Amino acid sequence: MAQHKIGIVGGDGIGPDVIAEGLKVIDAAGVSFERVDYDLGGQRYLRDGTVLPDEILEEWRGLDAIYLGAVGAPGVPPGVIERGLLLKMRFELDLYVNIRPFTAPGHDFIVVRENTEGTYAGEGGFLRKGTPHEIATQGSVNTRMGAERAIRFAFDLAGGRDKHVTLVHKTNVLTFSGDLWQRAFDDVAAEHEGFETAYNHVDAACIYFVESPQRYDVIVTDNLFGDILTDLGGAVSGGVGLAASANLNPARTGPSMFEPVHGSAPDIAGQNKANPIAAIHSGAMMLDFLGETGAAAKIEAACKANAEMIGSTTEIGDAVAAAVAD
Ligand code: IPM
Numbered sequence: 001m002a003q004h005k006i007g008i009v010g011g012d013g014i015g016p017d018v019i020a021e022g023l024k025v026i027d028a029a030g031v032s033f034e035r036v037d038y039d040l041g042g043q044r045y046l047r048d049g050t051v052l053p054d055e056i057l058e059e060w061r062g063l064d065a066i067y068l069g070a071v072g073a074p075g076v077p078p079g080v081i082e083r084g085l086l087l088k089m090r091f092e093l094d095l096y097v098n099i100r101p102f103t104a105p106g107h108d109f110i111v112v113r114e115n116t117e118g119t120y121a122g123e124g125g126f127l128r129k130g131t132p133h134e135i136a137t138q139g140s141v142n143t144r145m146g147a148e149r150a151i152r153f154a155f156d157l158a159g160g161r162d163k164h165v166t167l168v169h170k171t172n173v174l175t176f177s178g179d180l181w182q183r184a185f186d187d188v189a190a191e192h193e194g195f196e197t198a199y200n201h202v203d204a205a206c207i208y209f210v211e212s213p214q215r216y217d218v219i220v221t222d223n224l225f226g227d228i229l230t231d232l233g234g235a236v237s238g239g240v241g242l243a244a245s246a247n248l249n250p251a252r253t254g255p256s257m258f259e260p261v262h263g264s265a266p267d268i269a270g271q272n273k274a275n276p277i278a279a280i281h282s283g284a285m286m287l288d289f290l291g292e293t294g295a296a297a298k299i300e301a302a303c304k305a306n307a308e309m310i311g312s313t314t315e316i317g318d319a320v321a322a323a324v325a326d
């Protein structure tokens with residue numbers, strides 16, 4: 001009997017290629033689930049204008065998880081799919097933290113990215129658009145509740161690790177939002193005896209990611225800093241083809257969503273070239289969140305063991321599946 005009902009959005013470009021490998025590995029790990037496929041993304045939009053209908057969103061509320069490859073296709077105006085599908089999903093399903101772990105020799109840290117606020121919230125607009133006096137603003141929305149719940153999640157996570165939490169922000173310039181984040185961080189830290197804390201400005205954190213990543217255990221940061229830092233995290237720890245992520249609704253009032261950090265890479269779509277490790281590892285994070293901890297640990301170990309494998313998408317998927325089935 002399938003215990004989990006999982007929505008699958010392969011999406012665009014290499015998305016379906018890497019998700020196929022993730023599903024292969026989950027199968028090899030012996031986890032059964034009911035699969036519901038959704039044809040969504042840039043290609044679907046170009047075909048019939050569909051992005052994310054409310055009926056589908058409502059249906060998703062009844063799922064246990066969503067497993068997503070990548071969305072985005074050439075020819076779709078910027079923002080249509082990003083805001084209309086991915087961010088709508090994160091906001092509507094209240095996926096308020098985006099967890100991105102990085103493990104490689106000398107690297108073992110997790111970024112907890114706030115996932116529903118900041119500059120991503122969509123506050124702002126144009127005045128006098130298209131004229132020489134045009135104005136565009138894009139505000140950053142920071143609620144005490146939103147920052148605090150991400151920070152609390154980071155401390156909980158660090159509790160099962162090295163009990164070290166670093167806040168990354170830009171408090172020396174963003175004196176309003178940075179101040180709110182710093183106070184929320186300090187208040188939560190004061191409740192956590194035995195934890196070590198640190199603060200880095202985001203620009204300095206970029207240097208440390210490259211030069212001394214071993215200083216980090218759990219990092220908590222806002223939405224945009226987290227977006228940028230996690231691409232850098234991928235680049236310094238084996239490549240973005242290895243970087244997995246979990247968009248979590250920790251309160252479990254709906255499904256959480258699991259996706260690799262990388263994009264749809266349309267130039268190599270369907271060529272059996274994309275590294276599926278990030279997608280496979282994201283699948284392991286999904287199983288872990290669903291309580292399939294044994295299978296998740298096995299897949300994660302197999303991803304680590306095959307992190308440096310050179311091969312086609314299906315060869316790497318097969319190697320991980322074989323390691324998991326042993
Ligand atoms: C990511 C992506 C998304 C983001 C885009 C596609 C909206 O870059 O998941 O990191 O900016 O969050």
Ligand code: MN
Pocket residue numbers: 227228231261
């Ligand atoms: Mn990104």
